[in-house]
Amino acid sequence: MMRKVLLVFLLVVAGMQVFAQKIETDVFDNLVYQSHDERYKAYLKQNIFDDLIFSDSNGNEVTFKKKYLDLEYGDLLNKPEEKLDLFTSLIHEHEFDRGYKAKYAVDIFDKLVIEDNRNGKVEIGEDIFGNETYEEEFNGEKRSVKRGLNGELKYDAPDEDATLQKDIFDRWTYSDSLGNEFKFSRETWRGLKKRFGSEENIFHYLINEFLYL
Known part of the structure; x- marks a missing residue:
């Protein structure tokens, strides 16, 4: 082998x-x-x-x-x-x-902007609290990832949504509109952070893996 x-x-x-x-x-x-x-x-x-x-x-x-x-x-x-x-x-x-x-x-607001000739556009920036924001538009349909007031990450799209949030015990939970729900132990979460670098990157990975099968 x-x-x-x-x-x-x-x-x-x-x-x-x-x-x-x-x-x-x-x-x-x-x-x-x-x-x-x-x-x-x-x-x-x-x-x-x-x-x-x-x-x-x-x-x-x-x-x-x-x-x-x-x-x-x-x-x-x-x-x-x-x-x-x-x-x-x-x-x-x-x-x-x-x-x-x-x-x-x-752009002039320090947002990363990616545009193509196939009606696609992505903007990555920060909100007033310094949290990363992600907005995507394709053929008129908009999708976004933003940080909520309680620190949770929210994904909104025309027919889908997902959330990544931390409970009072510092354990993270991912859930989406397909009915998926995953609770991560601290050890698993540390491994994900080491692999992907940030909570936003982990969230994008989970969305791509489980919401868009």
Whole structure:
């Protein structure tokens, strides 16, 4: 069994290395990828404003504004390996897509704003108490995640809702409109916090896992 696991691991690593070998840097220090059959090409370019723009031969284009990059990725522009990781993930995500366009930016209120040409929009910011807020709109339908007055997290959508709240014994409970309800021990909750980093991230994970099956 261990040999099989090791073999799979080595094959995955080898595949990643072969993929990386297809990526080159042009004279302008932009990343360029071309598939083995030369039917697909992709680029990651940095403009004069230090925005990063991913584009490919399928007409896809994803723009990461400088302020967004600084906030979400730190010093990525000066870290070739991290820049390469972003490029490869974008290739995997969009290689079989066509005509998708999106922009990742930060507005004047310091909200993260993600908009695309498929009627999708996401805004991530903070309320007056410094709690994270999440609002999503797709084809006119709005969904949001906000913190309630008692510290609970609430998810509201047209036909679904969910809540993550802590009781007086510091134990967290997740419940949703499908009838799911999970109570977490302190030990389990610590493990979730270690894995996902924040209560908001845990809540998003639980919603995706159990409300949208």
